[in-house]
Amino acid sequence: MKKRIGLLYGGKSAEHEVSLSTARAVTGALNFEEYEVYPIFITPEGEWRRGELLKKPASTIEELQFGDDVTILENNITDFLIDNNGKAIQFDVIFPLLHGTNGEDGTVQGLLEVLNLPYVGNGVLASSAGMDKVIMKQLFEIAGLPQVPYTYFIRSDWANEQEAIIARCEEKLDWPMFVKPANLGSSVGINKATNRDELVKAIEIALQYDRKIVVEQGIVAREVELAVLGNDFPEVSVPGEIKPVTEFYDYDSKYKDGSTALIIPAELPVNTVSGLQDLAKRAFKAIDGSGLVRADFFVTADNSIYINEVNTMPGFTPVSMYPLLWQHTNVSYPELIDRLITLAIERFEEKQQLHYKKD
The missing domain is CATH 3.30.1490.20 (ATP-grasp fold, A domain)
Incomplete structure (x- = not known):
């Protein structure tokens, strides 16, 4: 049987538009022979809307924002679990494609935990710690990771x-x-x-x-990123280097003007690459990561390494750094999505083995 996937995207966040681009890209990579895909859109005002079952990839972002003939879930957001005939939709997994606050920060993850639903990506703790740069830095400090x-x-x-x-x-x-x-x-x-x-x-x-x-x-250094994939035994990609034309890698250079060069794999000594991969894995474990994380580093002229941050829901279009890093590590975009869904289900099934009452 097909797995039933709920794509959750949009959101009340400054990164709403980024999320829409991610959702469109994911619909283009999902195998509709293997998955039933339900779009669940959150407006910039925080209103939840569920669209009809997708029959094919979305050709435009506008398609994923729906019109007025959709189920508007303004009184009870958990209505996304009920179809238009009043029957429960038995989702196999929810795929949160939400960037920034009210989505990547543990809030939606907490809702899905309470609803006992499998979901792709990091849990409540890792998501909230990964969003708050201060808490993240404090955890990295405890883990002994070098920082500026x-x-x-x-x-x-x-x-x-x-x-x-x-x-x-x-x-x-x-x-x-x-x-x-x-x-x-x-x-x-x-x-x-x-x-x-x-x-x-x-x-x-x-x-x-x-x-x-x-x-x-501030530090004079190269900006290098690595992708982490897994649960208890994470894998790490090759490193990629970011070379922005602007003074630093800002919003416009990431998403609008195409002025940033991405060099994959980054030209680094073998020992530096292994050091970066080790630190990326340690950072993933420091926040108790699961599913996916992009780990961002500074590498100085003498190849000293400093961790900058981790992103628990990185940009996820085919031209974003996270999927590109895996593409250069022999994991295609569709395969990456499949693996993330499998990891989410595995983590959920493991949690179901826990005892919640005393024998």
Whole structure:
């Protein structure tokens, strides 16, 4: 029998458009002879809508946003489990293709856990830790992973202790500094600061996206990424290097202007590659990852390695770094999707063996 897949995408997030591109790409790679595919769209306002069973890949993003003749699930989002005839839809797995807040951060994962549904990707802990750059960095520190210096604060600290925060940044870090919202991806809200005025401006911009802000030491280094796939015994891809034309790998260079060169595999010494692969695996385990993670690193001229971050739901179109890394490691895009679905079901079945009451 065909496996019944619920594609969950869109979302109330600054990365809503990225999610739509991912969903369209995944529908193009799924084998409709093996899967029944139900589209579940979350609008930018947070309204849930379930479309009819897909018969073929979506040819445009607009197809995945539906019209007015769909089931609108505004009162009870769990209605996506019920078909239009009032019968339960027995999903074999939910495939969350949500990037950023309200999707990649553990919130939707928590809902799916409570509903006892198998789902692709990282669980609640890994998703939330992977979204919050401060918690992530603290876990990496405990795991002994090398990182660039950083500091952080919250909105109320900035409102009451602005001069003290600037002084702390200058004491702990050297110019340039990078200012980031702690809970966002796709380089949204990130800016480089080379002096106090730019630092203040960058912080004010970042505070539009999150209440917690990270300020990191700038570093002259190559940006190298690796893909991790698996559950308890993860595999790691070849490394790929990002060479943006802009000063850093921002939102536009990732998704809009096509100005960034992706070099796969990255030209690195064998020992550096093995070191990166080991650190990627350790980072995956540090957050208790499952399914997929993209691990991002800095590599300096003397081949010193610093972990930047992990992304628990990386860009997932065929031209995104995560699938491209696996393509160059002999795993095709359709095969990658199949493996992620299998990993999700395996993890769910393992959880069903747990005892929830005392014998």
